[in-house]
Amino acid sequence: MSDVSRSPKAGRSRRSAVCQLAGLIAGSPLLEWSAQAAQAPGGAQPAAPAAPSRPGVIRPPAYRDAIMKVVNLHEFEELARKNVSEQAYNYIAAGAADELTLKANRSAFGDYWVRRKVMVDVSRIDTTVELLGQKLEHPILLGPVGLRTLMNPDGERMTARAAAHTKSVMVGVQPAVVQELAKQNQAPMWWAATLGHSSEQDAAAWARRSEEQGASALCVTVDYPYTGARDRPSRDKWESEFARTRIYSTDGGSIQFQPGMLDPYSPDLTWTWIKWARSASKLPIVVKGVLTAEDARLCVEHGAQAVVVSNHGARTLDGTAGTLNVLAEVADAVNGKVPVLVDGGVRRGGDIVKAVALGARAILIGRPYLWGLGAFGQEGVQRVIELMHGELRTALALSGAGSLSALNRSFIRPAWKAYKPVLG
Ligand SMILES: Cc1cc2nc3c(=O)[nH]c(=O)nc-3n(C[C@H](O)[C@H](O)[C@H](O)COP(=O)(O)O)c2cc1C
Numbered sequence: 001m002s003d004v005s006r007s008p009k010a011g012r013s014r015r016s017a018v019c020q021l022a023g024l025i026a027g028s029p030l031l032e033w034s035a036q037a038a039q040a041p042g043g044a045q046p047a048a049p050a051a052p053s054r055p056g057v058i059r060p061p062a063y064r065d066a067i068m069k070v071v072n073l074h075e076f077e078e079l080a081r082k083n084v085s086e087q088a089y090n091y092i093a094a095g096a097a098d099e100l101t102l103k104a105n106r107s108a109f110g111d112y113w114v115r116r117k118v119m120v121d122v123s124r125i126d127t128t129v130e131l132l133g134q135k136l137e138h139p140i141l142l143g144p145v146g147l148r149t150l151m152n153p154d155g156e157r158m159t160a161r162a163a164a165h166t167k168s169v170m171v172g173v174q175p176a177v178v179q180e181l182a183k184q185n186q187a188p189m190w191w192a193a194t195l196g197h198s199s200e201q202d203a204a205a206w207a208r209r210s211e212e213q214g215a216s217a218l219c220v221t222v223d224y225p226y227t228g229a230r231d232r233p234s235r236d237k238w239e240s241e242f243a244r245t246r247i248y249s250t251d252g253g254s255i256q257f258q259p260g261m262l263d264p265y266s267p268d269l270t271w272t273w274i275k276w277a278r279s280a281s282k283l284p285i286v287v288k289g290v291l292t293a294e295d296a297r298l299c300v301e302h303g304a305q306a307v308v309v310s311n312h313g314a315r316t317l318d319g320t321a322g323t324l325n326v327l328a329e330v331a332d333a334v335n336g337k338v339p340v341l342v343d344g345g346v347r348r349g350g351d352i353v354k355a356v357a358l359g360a361r362a363i364l365i366g367r368p369y370l371w372g373l374g375a376f377g378q379e380g381v382q383r384v385i386e387l388m389h390g391e392l393r394t395a396l397a398l399s400g401a402g403s404l405s406a407l408n409r410s411f412i413r414p415a416w417k418a419y420k421p422v423l424g
Contacts, residue, residue: 055123058393060386063379070375072391073347073368073384080151080374087236088150092370096228097318105314105345108322112354113413117400125393126403131339131362132217132284132306134189137167138389139352139362139404142369142381143313143343144172144193144219144288151374157181158373162381163188166389171364175213182214191217191286195224196269203273204280211281217305218277220269221312223289227263228316234259274302286341291326293333300337306361307334309342313366324355328409331359349391356404357411 062068070076081089095102129139142163148155156177163170164186172193181187192210197203207218234257274285284305289312290296299307309330311320323344331340342355343364355363365388372380401407 053123055125058125058390060390061382063376063383067376067379067383070383070387073365073371073388076368076371076375076380076384079376080371080380084151084374087233088374090232090236091147091150092145092367094230094232095314095318096230096316099314099318101311101318101320101322102314102345104322104325105311106322106347107345108324109345109348109351109354111322111325111415112358113415113418114350114353114357114395114399115411115413116398117411120400120402122397122400122402124402125396126405127389127392127396129362129404131169132286134169134216136169136189136362138385138392139356139360140385140388140392141169141171141341141362141364142385143310143364143366144221145366145370148370148373151370152377154377155370155373158378159369159381160188160190161186162369162373162378162385163190165378166382166385168385169216171219175209178214187214189216191215191219192283193219193221193288195221196266196273197276198266198268200272200276200279203276207277207281207283211283215283217284217286218281219286219288219308220273220277221288221310222269223291223310223312223316224265225267225269226316227257227265228312228318229259229261230257230315231259233257271298271302274299274304278303290330291320291323293329296330296333296340300334304338306339306341308364309340309344309360310364311344313344324351324358327355327358327360347388348395349388349393350395352388352392353395353399353401353407354412357401357407357409359409 127138170188170190178187192215286306287299287304288308339361342360346363369381369384372384
């Protein structure tokens with residue numbers, strides 16, 4: 001026996017520990033179970049009560065050290081920037097004009113706070129979601145972006161592989177890449193994406209082809225009649241860099257933004273496009289780029305099966321609201337008839353909780369996965385999605401929702417209402 005346990009103080013603490021233990025045993029369900037066993041006829045043992053199973057720790061998959069050092073989605077941007085040309089960085093980072101909308105997309109997430117609930121059993125966390133007939137493990141989709149190759153010459157293939165690996169829906173992918181990956185059983189779920197067509201013939205041919213190639217939906221982006229005026233790429237000389245590295249080239253080997261330039265893309269796109277596509281394909285049609293209740297209602301009236309609240313990552317008209325700020329308006333107009341998705345500035349798992357609580361079924365990301373691609377290739381894209389998915393689990397657990405399906409407006413407090421009692 002040690003000197004310490006022989007002291008009177010040690011004796012007292014041992015006695016109190018024994019008393020505490022007896023108290024615990026008295027209230028223990030185990031004691032109740034052994035009392036029942038003693039009373040059971042023939043000494044038959046009733047089944048022991050199942051011990052409540054505590055959930056284990058869930059960790060996102062591990063990668064090499066350099067990747068694991070990145071602790072959030074924001075940090076990928078600077079890492080990618082170091083690896084790519086200034087032109088490529090500027091092209092992706094840029095928003096239109098003064099980038100007010102670019103900032104608004106992000107700051108809108110500070111306009112809503114979570115009304116956290118407590119004493120809810122959140123031992124099981126469910127990030128699954130049903131979208132257009134598919135059950136997805138998480139609600140993070142990879143948005144359509146024109147130039148994945150700007151971040152890596154093999155960016156299209158790497159993104160597709162990462163999407164397959166993380167079971168994410170990839171929106172807009174070169175069909176040749178999906179076909180190649182399909183042969184290796186590594187094709188992702190994907191939606192075909194377009195900025196629209198001028199004729200029924202072209203729209204129908206594209207819709208039919210996309211269905212044959214294995215797309216699970218047709219996504220038409222409706223907010224790009226003209227290219228937005230972006231200051232950052234307007235300063236850059238494109239041709240030399242991109243022609244030299246052959247990372248990107250258009251017909252003439254160059255793309256040139258000019259201040260004040262009006263550059264048409266799909267200026268004659270109207271609601272008839274949906275009719276054209278529907279006549280050629282049974283795939284659901286997703287309309288991306290809606291910011292008002294009126295347009296949301298028109299989408300549903302014309303037969304769209306999903307609506308994406310989006311301002312094209314703030315790359316078209318500067319001055320439109322942050323997408324989270326108009327999400328509720330669109331969701332209310334759609335009134336549950338079709339799922340509503342949102343993108344623009346979504347960077348955290350907690351952002352997804354706010355978006356879903358306000359009425360979104362799922363979200364898309366654009367720049368974050370491009371930065372992941374520029375920083376670390378395929379693994380970078382995977383890490384971006386897995387980090388966000390991990391943060392989503394934590395946010396669902398700590399908000400008291402536990403699952404995406406449990407989220408609703410009762411989990412949201414607009415910041416202006418939260419401040420009202422304080423500010424009077
Ligand atoms: C470089 C770049 C290219 C894009 N190209 C397209 C496109 O071709 N079609 C489209 O619908 N959206 C395009 N987008 C918009 C994205 O699909 C998405 O709406 C937006 O990036 C989401 O905002 P975030 O970047 O803040 O996540 C592009 C975005 C970026 C950054």
